[in-house]
Amino acid sequence: xxxxxxxxxxxxxxxxxxxxxxxxxxxxxxxxxxxxxxxxxxxxxxxxxxxxxxxxxxxxxxxxxxxxxxxxxxxxxxxxxxxxxxxxxxxxxxxxxxxxxxxxxxxxxxxxxxxxxxxxxxxxxxxxxxxxxxxxxxxxxxxxxxxxxxxxxxxxxxxxxxxxxxxxxxxxxxxxxxxxxx
Numbered sequence: 432x433x434x435x436x437x438x439x440x441x442x443x444x445x446x447x448x449x450x451x452x453x454x455x456x457x458x459x460x461x462x463x464x465x466x467x468x469x470x471x472x473x474x475x476x477x478x479x480x481x482x483x484x485x486x487x488x489x490x491x492x493x494x495x496x497x498x499x500x501x502x503x504x505x506x507x508x509x510x511x512x513x514x515x516x517x518x519x520x521x522x523x524x525x526x527x528x529x530x531x532x533x534x535x536x537x538x539x540x541x542x543x544x545x546x547x548x549x550x551x552x553x554x555x556x557x558x559x560x561x562x563x564x565x566x567x568x569x570x571x572x573x574x575x576x577x578x579x580x581x582x583x584x585x586x587x588x589x590x591x592x593x594x595x596x597x598x599x600x601x602x603x604x605x606x607x608x609x610x611x612x613x
Contacts, residue, residue, distance in 0.1 A: 544581060
């Protein structure tokens, strides 16, 4: 999360004055270090690697109570900027559902992706394309299932026959086999 963008969004939610300055103080001049301890098979520490501390210029302090709370106003306006789709958001997990009765009309996916790209770029956020997948829901009788090519920031997204969504295994055929199996 870009600190400047976050503080501007908080201003738009009427979090001003001393409270906004306090949050700015909370976010600035923070430093973070990484330390890795290597242990042997009997759990005795063998070596320790410590990397020099660096200033955090983006994001929120890890493990802070305010971190997750500040993420919510940061992404709160995302659904207002995406048309022709339903967004389902839980913490930092965002699912986009584009529906249409005519498969050829699914070209609106391109518009939705363009809107997502614009919003994420404007808000200085990056989508992990490696953790992003596409699913095309259909019944088993579909003979001519069309899966349009979808890309985000010029990277092709991969179709999946099954995905895990908030602990539930969902299949493209909307059957429960995979979830029951797991």
